[in-house]
Amino acid sequence: xxxxxxxxxxxxxxxxxxxxxxxxxxPYAYNQLDDPRLEAEASxxxxxxxxxxxxxxxxxxxxxxxAGDMRHQVRARILAGxxxxxxxxxxxxxxxxxxxxxxxxxxxxxxxxxxxxxxxxVVGGVLARRLGKRRDDVGERA
Amino acid sequence: xxxxxxxxxxxALFAFFAGLAGYMLTQDKDQFVESxxxxxxxxxxxxxxxxxxxPGAAKADFGGEPKLLNIWASWCTPCIAEAPQLDALKAQxxxxxxIAIRDRPEDVARFLARYGNPYTRIGSDPxxxxxxxxxxxxxxxxxxxxxxGVIRYQHIGDIRPDDVPMLLAELEKAR
Numbered sequence: 001x002x003x004x005x006x007x008x009x010x011x012x013x014x015x016x017x018x019x020x021x022x023x024x025x026x027p028y029a030y031n032q033l034d035d036p037r038l039e040a041e042a043s044x045x046x047x048x049x050x051x052x053x054x055x056x057x058x059x060x061x062x063x064x065x066x067a068g069d070m071r072h073q074v075r076a077r078i079l080a081g082x083x084x085x086x087x088x089x090x091x092x093x094x095x096x097x098x099x100x101x102x103x104x105x106x107x108x109x110x111x112x113x114x115x116x117x118x119x120x121x122v123v124g125g126v127l128a129r130r131l132g133k134r135r136d137d138v139g140e141r142a
Numbered sequence: 143x144x145x146x147x148x149x150x151x152x153x154a155l156f157a158f159f160a161g162l163a164g165y166m167l168t169q170d171k172d173q174f175v176e177s178x179x180x181x182x183x184x185x186x187x188x189x190x191x192x193x194x195x196x197p198g199a200a201k202a203d204f205g206g207e208p209k210l211l212n213i214w215a216s217w218c219t220p221c222i223a224e225a226p227q228l229d230a231l232k233a234q235x236x237x238x239x240x241i242a243i244r245d246r247p248e249d250v251a252r253f254l255a256r257y258g259n260p261y262t263r264i265g266s267d268p269x270x271x272x273x274x275x276x277x278x279x280x281x282x283x284x285x286x287x288x289x290x291g292v293i294r295y296q297h298i299g300d301i302r303p304d305d306v307p308m309l310l311a312e313l314e315k316a317r
């Protein structure tokens with residue numbers, strides 16, 4: 001019984017290894033573009049795109065086959081003359097802004113940008129009032 | 143008295159956020175990234191046959207009746223689990239077009255010989271290009287495509303027996 005259980009456990013552990021393809025990576029998955037300027041653009045973009053299989057990594061950091069295929073898309077599209085912003089929007093169109101690490105102002109994220117500005121304004125107001133008062137005090141004493 | 147109470151507000155806020163963080167840590171994480179292409183047309187594509195037995199797949203093949211688009215691979219273990227359900231869908235009249243992700247012809251043929259062939263066509267997508275084009279983030283996934291080539295529904299993960307009636311209903315809805 002225990003042996004059967006152990007065998008089952010080992011079998012379960014082996015599954016993730018099976019779930020990998022044996023195909024060679026896409027042409028631009030691990031090959032840089034020849035033009036260093038374009039490669040720099042592609043690389044900067046790849047660091048800000050989320051790997052869909054390994055969601056806490058960027059596609060630049062991941063060895064998942066799908067991340068390789070996404071890098072191929074990025075490099076091939078940069079080479080074809082698309083801008084990084086166009087490629088980012090192409091992916092956001094398909095997967096939502098979840099795929100991008102670059103924060104964007106949208107109907108759901110605007111409070112993240114508005115709250116700090118509000119806090120700074122409030123703090124500025126309070127400080128101005130207090131410091132203003134103190135100056136008056138000093139003025140009266142003098 | 144009132145000003146004394148106000149002093150506790152920051153601590154209360156902190157406790158609330160700490161509690162919320164603790165609670166969220168115990169919750170299951172939603173691992174699925176849903177496609178945002180529902181309601182939009184398929185991108186243009188034309189894929190070569192994935193093996194000798196069936197023709198390849200192109201956008202033009204989605205016309206007339208609504209069809210299922212099954213994203214799968216011979217190396218994908220859950221795809222074995224959903225094979226009987228695809229057969230059941232086919233038996234009940236669904237037309238299924240497959241796209242094999244990062245696959246080899248001999249592996250596709252071996253998989254179909256072993257687990258059955260519910261497909262009318264299978265295109266080969268060796269660099270996941272069509273998969274990325276329709277917002278799919280893994281294998282297996284099944285899309286309902288209507289007669290105009292518009293994506294109407296996405297099912298993520300293997301099809302379980304109780305998903306079969308639901309997918310047939312989605313096909314009917316896409317008519």
